[in-house]
Amino acid sequence: MTEVVLEKKMRNMLVVLLFLGWAVGNLDRYLMNYAIVYIGDDLSLTNTETGMVLSSFFLGYALMQMPGGILADRFGAKRILLFAVIIWSIFTGLTAVAWTLGIMLVIRFLFGIGEGGFQPAASKIITTYYPENERSKVMSIMLSSSSIMSMLVPIISAVLLVTIGWRAIFVIAAIIGVIIVVLYWKVVPSDKVAQETDEAPRVKEIVGKLVKMPFMWSLVVSYFTIYAVNWGLNSWIPTYLSNVRNLDLLSIGGWQVIPGVIMLIAMFLSGYFIDKLDLKVSKVIGAVFALLLAVFLLLMFNATSIGLFITYQCIVMFLMTFVILLLPSFILKKIPAEYAGTAMGMANTGGQLAGFVTPTLIGMMVDAFDGSYNAAVWMLVIISIICVISILSITQRKQNVGGTA
Structure with missing residues (x-):
């Protein structure tokens, strides 16, 4: 599929749909971070087991990144978007009926498999239908839905978890997913139209070339490190604030709106x-921000008041958001549209493997150190410093894949 820039009205409609789809996917992710407080009580989970539940989604999500990208390049982005939303809606709904740790782990893993194809397919849509000078902005709009969810879910969770319970919330999220499927089916351009003049990419050749590129491996490491910090914080901050700072769920929800707003502002500014x-x-700025991230993580967890903690968290979110948006920009602008799905899948595999490893590792550390988060904090600091090095190693030249400039 070569670049086919659509008329502005259709491009605007597509970005709205990508925004809504990513919002629904992140609705479930963030809900789990708050629902796990109640799920842990219902299923009698230890901190390590809680981390396993939070991580199981990311294992499936990570494993599906490369296949999702390859399938989007081979069969078209629309089919993979539909597959992703259908599967994740099914397993979001099934989360509501899990009654043991083992069943919960399987359901969350399969939910991750479903959602794993979304971002590679969405990236292919962006590189195919939007001019290069709009792609980071479009990606920032799509990813901003994550920021909005991080702002809204604490409030939603605080109200609904204590009224209708965690099981009913996941049923509602599944129903919303079904609505998104219908919208995608009706509006997203047909894969057949987009592919009818193109020869399908040679998958083995393209994957072989990508895995030999230092450019791609620098991105994989950069994705892994920044998302290790991102998902380590997102997964455990609600539990940390409850157990260490002694806040109730309503207070946590209120406080977490503030960094959510900052993350949203940072997303739009970064894309622009x-x-x-x-x-x-941008690469130099990203490396400096990753270094500052390590500093403010230490300040945040050593803050003497909750107000100071939230202040530092806002700075952390701003710095981290810029880096998170910078990394896909290298693919959107330096990889040809024909192979953008596969390339994004490869890079994002690193990010989602971090999502699998980090929550469980933090849970194990907290258990090992009798409820102390100090070791986990230092781990995130070290990972941030590694991120600096990996960002600086990314090259900027246009990548030649499969003979395409």
Whole structure:
């Protein structure tokens, strides 16, 4: 599928649909971070087992990144988007009926498999239908739905978890997913139209070339490190604030709105400036921000008051958001549209493996150190420093894949 820039009205409609789809996917992810407080009580989970539940989604999600990208490049983005939303809606609903740890782990793993194809397919849509100077902005709009969910879910959770319970919430999320499926089916351009003049990419050749690129491995490591910090914080901050800072769920929900707003602002600003700046300049900014991230993580967890904790968390979210948006920009602007899905899948595999490893590892550390989060914090600090090095190693030249400039 070569680049086919659509008329502005259709491009605007597509970005709205990508925004809504990513919002629903993140609704479930963030809900689990708050629902796990109640799920842990219902299923009598230890901190390590809680981490396993939070991580199981990411194992399935990570394993599906490369296949999702390959399938999007081979069969078209629309089919993979539909597959992703249908599967994740099914297993979001099934989360409501899990009654043992083992069943919960299987359901969350399969939910991750379903959602894993979404971002590679969405990236292919962006590189195919949008001009290069709009792609980071479009990605920022799509990813901003995650920021909005991080802002809304604490409030939603605080109200609904204590009224209708965690099982009913997941049923509602599944129903919303079904609505998204219908919208995608009706509006997203047909894969057949997009592919009818193109020869399907040679999968083995393209994957072989990508895995030999230092450019791609620098991105994989960068994705892993920044998402290790991102999902380590998102997964455990609600539990940390409850157990260490002694806040109730309503208070946690209220406080977490503030960093959610900052993350949303950072997402829009980052997309705008990354499209305006040369990637060389953005790369240096990203490396500096990753270094500052390590500093403010330490300040945040050593804050003497909850107000100071939230202040530092806002700074952490701002710094982290810029880096999270910078990394896919290298693929959106340096990889040809024909192979963008596979490339995004490969890079994002690193990020989602971090989502699988980090929550469980933090849970094990907290158990090992009798409820102390100090070791986990230092782990995130070290990972942030590794992120600095990996970002600086990313090259900026246009990548030649399969003979395409």
